[in-house]
Amino acid sequence: MTTPPSFPTLAGLGWSVHKKPTFSTIIGAHASGREVRTPLYVNPIWTFEVTIDGLSSSATAFPGLGANSQQALLGFFLGLQGKYGTFLFTDPTDSSVTAGALGTGDGTTTTFTFARYMGAFLEPVGWVTAVSNVYLNGVNQASGWSLTTPNSLVFSVAPGAAVAITATFTFAFQCRFDDDAMDFEQFMSNLWKVDKITFRSVRAS
Template structure:
C-alpha cells in the first residue's frame, strides 16, 4: 500500500465517470417476496477516465507518465491515492467536550458525514472560534492560567485525523479545511493504449476502484 499520488496530467481533455457501489445480497422466495442483506455500510467507488490523447514527445510525456505509474503499481496489486477532480476538499466543524484532542475528519455526502481516511498533512496554530457555542460561557476567560490567546497547535495527519496539542475546551468550536484523497487501485492488471497519430496516443479507459477509507 503506497501513498503515491495518481498523476495529474494538466492541459489534457478528459472525461471522468464516478460510480458508487454497494454490496447487497437479494434472495427471492417462490411467492416473489425479497429478503435483502446489506454487506456494506459505506460505498466503494469505480472511477473511469478517458483521455482524448496522450502526448509522447520531449516536452510532454503523458503516455510515459501514465504507463510507468501503472507498471510501478504492478497493475491492480498496489494501491495509491487519487485526488478526484472537484471532489477533494473537506470543511469540518467540531465542538470540544473538554477531553478530546483527536477528531475524525469527514466529508458531507448531502447532509450525511462520511469519514475520510487519507488526507494531505498540515500543521498550524489552532484557531478556535471567538464566539463560543455555549451561550452561558463568557467571551473573556477570567482564568488567568488559560489566556484567550495561547500556543496550541493543530495537525492534520495523513490518516484523516485532526490532532490538537491540547484538548478542546467544552463548548468551544473549531473549523478545519484541507484536501482528502480516495484510496484506489487499478481495476485490472492490464491497460490499453492506442497509437493513432505520430507522438499521440489515447487511453480509451483508465479504470480505478477506490474507497474513502484507509484500505481498498
C-alpha cells in the same frame, strides 16, 4: 504511514468522466415477497472511469500534452504493478472542504476523523493532503493539533464538552486500478491515447 504516489496530472484528460458510489447489501427474500436487507458498507466504494484523449511519447512533439506524458502514465502504472499498489487521486470536483464539521468535543476525545458532506451524507475522506485551519467553536487554532495520516486530526488537549470542531482542508481518494493491464493505442507518430482507465477507492488500512 508512507504517502502513496499521486495520479499524474495529464493535459490530455478527456470527457466524459464517470464517478460511481457503490454499496453492498445482502437481501434475503421470503416466500411472502417480503425482504430482509442487511447493509455491509456504512460508506461507499467510489469507482472512477477516465479517458485520456492524448499522450505524447516525445519530449518535444505535442508540447501541450506534456513532454513524454505517455511514458509518465505508463511508468506510473508499471510502478504500481497494476492493481497491486495504491495511489492518490484528486477529484477536481470533490477535493476540498471549507470550515467543515468534524465533530463535537466531550472533554476526553483527542482524535477526530476528517470528513466531508456530500449533500446531507457525511463521509470520512480517504487521505488528507493539507490542512489550512482548525477551529474550535469558530476560533482558529494556530497550534495544539496535528494531522495523522491518512485522515485523523489529533489534539494535544481534548476539546471541551460541546465544543464544535471544524476544519478547512484538502483531500484525495486513495485508490487502486481495477485491472492489471492498460491498453495504450498509438494513432499518430508520437501520439497515443487510452480509451478507458478505471480505478476505485480503497479503505484505509
